[in-house]
Every structure is written in C-alpha cells, then in structure tokens.
Amino acid sequence: MHAPTASPSKPPHAAGPRLLADIGGTNARFALETSPGQIEQVQVLRGADYPQFTDAVQAYLKLAGQPAVKHAVVAIANPVQGDQIKMTNHDWAFSIEAARQLLGFDLLLVVNDFTALSMAVPQLRADELQQIGGGAPKAGQPVGLVGAGTGLGVGGLVRGDGHWLPLASEGGHVAFAPANAREAAVLAYAWQFHEHVSAERLVSGPGLEFIHRALLAIDGHPAAELKAAEIVDGALRHGDAICLETLDLFCSMLGTVAADLALTLGALGGIYIGGGVVPHLGEYFARSPFRARFENKGRMSVLTKAIPTYVITAQYPAFTGVSAILADRLDPHE
Known part of the structure; x- marks a missing residue:
C-alpha cells in the first residue's frame, strides 16, 4: 500500500513543501507533501538514534535534500496539552515553540497520533x-x-x-x-x-x-x-x-x-x-x-x-490525517 498521490492538475503548495511526521515510541516517520495529497520522500528513522526530536527532524531534512519547509505538522504518541511535550513511551521532551524556532518553521503543529489517524479514516480507500x-x-x-x-x-x-x-x-x-x-x-x-x-x-x-x-x-x-x-x-x-x-x-x-x-x-x-x-x-x-x-x-x-x-x-495512514489537519489550518488563509 502507498500513501495517496495527488492528481497532476493540483499545483504545488504556494509556500513550498509541507513536512509531515508521525512519531511513535519506537520509530519516527517523515514525509514531504509537495501538493495536496502528493506525499513523497518517506523515511523511517529510529527514535533511539537521536537525542532530541529536533535532531531527528534535521536528520530527515538532510536526507530529503534540505527542502525549504515553512509549515510542518507532527503526530505524536503522547498527550498534547500546551507547549511542553514529554513523551510517555520515549525519552524525548521538547517545547513546541522552541522547536519551531530552532528548525526555522513559520508553523509547527503537534497533535496526538490518534487524532491524526482518526482524520485519515474518512479518506482511506477500500483496498x-x-x-x-x-x-x-x-x-x-x-x-x-x-x-x-x-x-x-x-x-x-x-x-x-x-x-x-x-x-x-x-x-x-x-x-x-x-x-x-x-x-x-x-x-x-x-x-x-x-x-x-x-x-x-x-x-x-x-x-x-x-x-x-x-x-x-x-x-x-x-x-x-x-x-x-x-x-x-x-x-x-x-x-x-x-x-x-x-x-x-x-x-x-x-x-x-x-x-x-x-x-x-x-x-x-x-x-x-x-x-x-x-x-x-x-x-x-x-x-x-x-x-x-x-x-x-x-x-x-x-x-x-x-x-x-x-x-x-494502508502503509502510512497518519500522513493522510496530518495532511488534512494542516490543510484545515493553512488553506483557508492562503
């Protein structure tokens, strides 16, 4: 199974590719969405290989060729209440705002992983x-x-x-x-x-x-x-x-x-x-x-x-969900 791809008629996102991430207790999955539904360059990194969340993001962006990302959304296996994140099943802890500034993003959304998966359900195909x-x-x-x-x-x-x-x-x-x-x-x-x-x-x-x-x-x-x-x-x-x-x-x-x-x-x-x-x-x-x-x-x-x-x-359903969440936030204002 593969992440959904966009129709060729859909133009690229005006502000550049969007970073999508799905962070579990073991693996951190990353991808770029270049236009609506066009999800590319999927990479799966082991969380234990990186001391901090931002280290994993920077490692992925390097693997992806250092794209000019302004907007990012992260699904994480953890409660998301306020700015501070401390993972339940991993040792990463970070401030969302501090991470946004360090990574140079205009917007960094962090949501619960099952909130993201929930938003993917209406878009899943029968196969x-x-x-x-x-x-x-x-x-x-x-x-x-x-x-x-x-x-x-x-x-x-x-x-x-x-x-x-x-x-x-x-x-x-x-x-x-x-x-x-x-x-x-x-x-x-x-x-x-x-x-x-x-x-x-x-x-x-x-x-x-x-x-x-x-x-x-x-x-x-x-x-x-x-x-x-x-x-x-x-x-x-x-x-x-x-x-x-x-x-x-x-x-x-x-x-x-x-x-x-x-x-x-x-x-x-x-x-x-x-x-x-x-x-x-x-x-x-x-x-x-x-x-x-x-x-x-x-x-x-x-x-x-x-x-x-x-x-x-589906192989990467959370990407579909976080894409929808970020689109709800950005697209009415673009």
Missing part, C-alpha cells in the same frame, strides 16, 4: 482496509479507533457542522478489565508490579511480552524473556502453546477494548484498528478471538454484532 465481521457502517455516525504498538492508542471521530471532528483521547490508559478467570490471573500477576494496570500494559507490543511472562509464571514454567516478534513467530510458525495462548489472550483483550470504545462512542460508523502489532499477525487475526470478544457484550451484543471492525492496512 486500504480489511473488514473483520459486522455489517455496514452507518454514514455520519461516530467512528472509533484503537491501535496497539509501543503503546495503546485510542481515538474517535464525530460529525459536526458538516465536518469530521477528531476526539483527543488517552483511552489506552483506562483500567484493564479482565473477561474471564485466565485474564484475571494475568491481572493479578500484573498487580505485583503496577498499582494501576492500564489496558496499555497488556494490549500493546510490550504488553504481548508481559502476557507471555505472566503465563509462564502462572503455570509454573521457567521464566523467559521473549520479544513480541519472537512470540508471534513461536505461535504462528512453530505452534508453541504458550505463545499461541499469548496471542489469543492479546486479541481477546483488544476485542474488549474495541467493544468498550464502540459502546462508549456509539460508534455505528465502525471501529478501525491501527498500530504496529495487528498487521504482523496476518491471516491469524481474522480467525483470532478478537471478533468473538467484540461481539460478546451481554445485553448490548446485538449492537456490537452489527458494528463493523476494520484493520487499517
């Missing part, structure tokens, strides 16, 4: 989505998003005044809710280390690793420290029982999070699944316990069974 169960989305109704990666992102969209409005959310940090005795045992194990066990502690890449450690301890097996990729490989290629149960529990827990979000928002427009973990699960995810758990909401099951869930398969 950039995989539907997992449910019926058809209801036009104009609220939309929910969840995504497990380095953390757990949650977002939403509501329709108002003829436009889609993104909902800023830190829903990944709600308290984890077990749905059966096995999940309750994992929660009890987690309480040994964390007073507050959020959904993100378990429904994320690091959470996948934590679930595996928990199951080994609960069942009396020797401790082992497997990375998320090793757990997925052990389950899907080698048939390891503990790794497979880890994946099953992870997908079930994600189903709980997604269904709770659907009920909270009244997300009849569908639930969309992003993040870095689920795409690596391939065909397994469609037959995993995710959808059965999503539909299992007691008296509200009739509602969740009708709501479609989609895996976002």
Whole structure:
C-alpha cells in the first residue's frame, strides 16, 4: 500500500513543501507533501538514534535534500496539552515553540497520533482496509479507533457542522478489565508490579511480552524473556502453546477494548484498528478471538454484532490525517 498521490492538475503548495511526521515510541516517520495529497520522500528513522526530536527532524531534512519547509505538522504518541511535550513511551521532551524556532518553521503543529489517524479514516480507500465481521457502517455516525504498538492508542471521530471532528483521547490508559478467570490471573500477576494496570500494559507490543511472562509464571514454567516478534513467530510458525495462548489472550483483550470504545462512542460508523502489532499477525487475526470478544457484550451484543471492525492496512495512514489537519489550518488563509 502507498500513501495517496495527488492528481497532476493540483499545483504545488504556494509556500513550498509541507513536512509531515508521525512519531511513535519506537520509530519516527517523515514525509514531504509537495501538493495536496502528493506525499513523497518517506523515511523511517529510529527514535533511539537521536537525542532530541529536533535532531531527528534535521536528520530527515538532510536526507530529503534540505527542502525549504515553512509549515510542518507532527503526530505524536503522547498527550498534547500546551507547549511542553514529554513523551510517555520515549525519552524525548521538547517545547513546541522552541522547536519551531530552532528548525526555522513559520508553523509547527503537534497533535496526538490518534487524532491524526482518526482524520485519515474518512479518506482511506477500500483496498486500504480489511473488514473483520459486522455489517455496514452507518454514514455520519461516530467512528472509533484503537491501535496497539509501543503503546495503546485510542481515538474517535464525530460529525459536526458538516465536518469530521477528531476526539483527543488517552483511552489506552483506562483500567484493564479482565473477561474471564485466565485474564484475571494475568491481572493479578500484573498487580505485583503496577498499582494501576492500564489496558496499555497488556494490549500493546510490550504488553504481548508481559502476557507471555505472566503465563509462564502462572503455570509454573521457567521464566523467559521473549520479544513480541519472537512470540508471534513461536505461535504462528512453530505452534508453541504458550505463545499461541499469548496471542489469543492479546486479541481477546483488544476485542474488549474495541467493544468498550464502540459502546462508549456509539460508534455505528465502525471501529478501525491501527498500530504496529495487528498487521504482523496476518491471516491469524481474522480467525483470532478478537471478533468473538467484540461481539460478546451481554445485553448490548446485538449492537456490537452489527458494528463493523476494520484493520487499517494502508502503509502510512497518519500522513493522510496530518495532511488534512494542516490543510484545515493553512488553506483557508492562503
């Protein structure tokens, strides 16, 4: 899948290329938008390779040939409240205004990553989505998003005044809710280390690793420290029982999070699944316990069974979202 490209008839942005960025806990993705929807020169940099956010931006601009950028927008896996940013799942901390001045931009917007992903949803093509169960989305109704990666992102969209409005959310940090005795045992194990066990502690890449450690301890097996990729490989290629149960529990827990979000928002427009973990699960995810758990909401099951869930398969969907956010800010004034 590729980022959308513009029609050749659309002229370049008058003020020059716009810098688009998607900053996660592990990777920093950058691109240039030269005209509306024309996204080019995508680069993925490891955040750990750069001491500061601005160092990563400067490294990308050098790789891109030092374009004359005046306007930039950054989606970041973090709350965005005011000028100061301190990342939850990485050690970057910066002032938005100080970064703007250092980089020489006229405008630097910073938004939550799931705000950006939410804004991308209305623009995604059918071939950039995989539907997992449910019926058809209801036009104009609220939309929910969840995504497990380095953390757990949650977002939403509501329709108002003829436009889609993104909902800023830190829903990944709600308290984890077990749905059966096995999940309750994992929660009890987690309480040994964390007073507050959020959904993100378990429904994320690091959470996948934590679930595996928990199951080994609960069942009396020797401790082992497997990375998320090793757990997925052990389950899907080698048939390891503990790794497979880890994946099953992870997908079930994600189903709980997604269904709770659907009920909270009244997300009849569908639930969309992003993040870095689920795409690596391939065909397994469609037959995993995710959808059965999503539909299992007691008296509200009739509602969740009708709501479609989609895996976002677009390669760089956040760029589409931040492009729309920056356009809303700039284009009426150009």
